Amino acid sequence: MKTSWLDAGQPGAIEQAAAALLAGGVVVFPTDTVYGVGAHALQPEAIAALYRAKERPLDKAIPVLIACPEDLAKVARHIPASAWRLAARYWPGALTIVLPRAPELPSILCAGGDTVAVRMPDHPVALALIAAAGGAVAATSANLSGEVPALTAPEAAAALEGRVNLILDGGRVYTGVPSTIVDLSADPPRILRQGGLSEADLLAALN
Numbered sequence: 001m002k003t004s005w006l007d008a009g010q011p012g013a014i015e016q017a018a019a020a021l022l023a024g025g026v027v028v029f030p031t032d033t034v035y036g037v038g039a040h041a042l043q044p045e046a047i048a049a050l051y052r053a054k055e056r057p058l059d060k061a062i063p064v065l066i067a068c069p070e071d072l073a074k075v076a077r078h079i080p081a082s083a084w085r086l087a088a089r090y091w092p093g094a095l096t097i098v099l100p101r102a103p104e105l106p107s108i109l110c111a112g113g114d115t116v117a118v119r120m121p122d123h124p125v126a127l128a129l130i131a132a133a134g135g136a137v138a139a140t141s142a143n144l145s146g147e148v149p150a151l152t153a154p155e156a157a158a159a160l161e162g163r164v165n166l167i168l169d170g171g172r173v174y175t176g177v178p179s180t181i182v183d184l185s186a187d188p189p190r191i192l193r194q195g196g197l198s199e200a201d202l203l204a205a206l207n
Helices: 013-022 044-054 069-075 081-090 124-132 153-160 199-206
Strands: 004-007 027-030 035-040 064-066 095-100 115-119 136-141 166-169 180-183 190-193
Touching (some): 013 124, 013 166, 027 124, 027 153, 035 044, 035 153, 064 069, 064 124, 124 136
Parallel strands (some): 004 166, 027 166, 064 115, 095 180
Antiparallel strands (some): 027 035
8 A cells, every 4th residue: 555645734734634534544643642543433444444554453442533522422422411521621632531432433443342432632733634534533543553652753654654545744742641541431430541631630520
């Protein structure tokens, strides 16, 4: 596969990358934590291609990135008030919320499960790309499964060039800290992964 390369600051680059996603392609792009690699969240064949590109086991679900809190309704159902409180406080940012998945989401995306992990990244390139692609992109770190995540487009290319359709270069990502994951499909909610957010603040926001 020939991998195209675009500078995110180039006129029309976001639109070209979004068109690749809408056409079922796999695209590398910057986020606020690490470089991500993604596919359209509602296209099963595109998601299968994403799994192949990363050599990711099919029993590991892929999170969904959204462009605004309202996009939650496109990918999740039975959204509790606590989810909207967390979204208002921490999005865009390094918080991933696990919720019951919407029936429209392909089963392969959720590894056959009933939940989906959702995040709104705090990065202008990522947000513009996701919005232009319809508001929901299945995305995970831009590296082969089990390898070190990429903080630059060249690092992502070293692992994924020839495996993805397009690389959108937005410069170096400086955070490198994974998101905190909160499971709101459980009662009581559970923190599944501690990231850069304070556990005490999260629990206070939930109550």
